Amino acid sequence: MIPTVEWKNGIVKMLDQTKLPIEVVYVDCKDYQTVAKGIKELWVRGAPAIGIAAAMGIALGAQRIKAKNFDAFYEELMPVCGHLAATRPTAVNLFWAIERMKNLVKNNSAEDIETLKKMLIDEANRILEEDIKVNKAMGRYGAEFIRDGDTILTHCNAGALA
Numbered sequence: 001m002i003p004t005v006e007w008k009n010g011i012v013k014m015l016d017q018t019k020l021p022i023e024v025v026y027v028d029c030k031d032y033q034t035v036a037k038g039i040k041e042l043w044v045r046g047a048p049a050i051g052i053a054a055a056m057g058i059a060l061g062a063q064r065i066k067a068k069n070f071d072a073f074y075e076e077l078m079p080v081c082g083h084l085a086a087t088r089p090t091a092v093n094l095f096w097a098i099e100r101m102k103n104l105v106k107n108n109s110a111e112d113i114e115t116l117k118k119m120l121i122d123e124a125n126r127i128l129e130e131d132i133k134v135n136k137a138m139g140r141y142g143a144e145f146i147r148d149g150d151t152i153l154t155h156c157n158a159g160a161l162a
Contacts, residue, residue, distance in 0.1 A: 001132070004049045005056060007125055010063070012056045016043040032061035032080050039087040039094070047156070048131045051093030054084045055124035058101045062120045070109045073116065077105060097127060 002024070004015045012029040018041070019025045027043060029035045035057030038044050044053045061080035067073040081098050088094050104123050105116055146152065 004046075005044055005053045006128070007056055007059070007121060012053070012060055014038045014043055014053060017045050018042055029057070029060065031064070032057040032084065035060060036084050036087050039084070039091075047091050047093040048135075050088055050091045051097035052124070052128050052131060054087075054094050055097040055101050055127045057084050058098065059117075059120040059124040062117050065113070065117075067113060070113070070116075073113050074105060074109075077102075100127065 002015065003013070004017070006013050012035050014027045014029055014035065016025045016027050016038070027034070027038060029038060035053055039050055039053055039057075044050055058077070058080055062073075062077055065073055065076045067076055081102060085095060085098055101120060101123060104119060108116060108119060111119065
């Protein structure tokens with residue numbers, strides 16, 4: 001499976017799907033603004049992948065926050081979330097992932113800032129892992145109904161690579 005979005009060595013690697021099928025190009029997103037640009041400019045496509053990208057963008061943005069206490073950290077994280085939310089107003093998974101990341105932070109307000117930053121990375125990766133698991137399950141389930149010679153029409157994106 002070709003990864004569409006992944007966290008690697010402190011950056012978000014995003015497959016620029018606008019280049020497919022001619023070339024396979026990955027963009028190294030070193031800040032949340034580049035992740036947002038990738039979502040907005042359709043480098044990443046499909047609701048699940050957009051949600052994953054947003055979660056990783058939040059984790060990436062959090063790494064640069066210099067706040068020393070929870071309230072200041074949360075206050076600085078909210079514009080990151082808002083910037084990512086503005087990228088694709090119709091992408092349900094985008095908002096679901098943003099809320100999941102915000103809730104993680106709110107529910108762990110007693111943790112120190114560095115722990116919260118690590119938790120955000122872990123949660124973004126967990127969202128990715130959950131999506132891969134669901135996609136594989138859908139494929140296994142759907143395969144039972146497909147016979148040789150069948151024609152398949154897909155609507156929207158049901159997996160990681162649109």
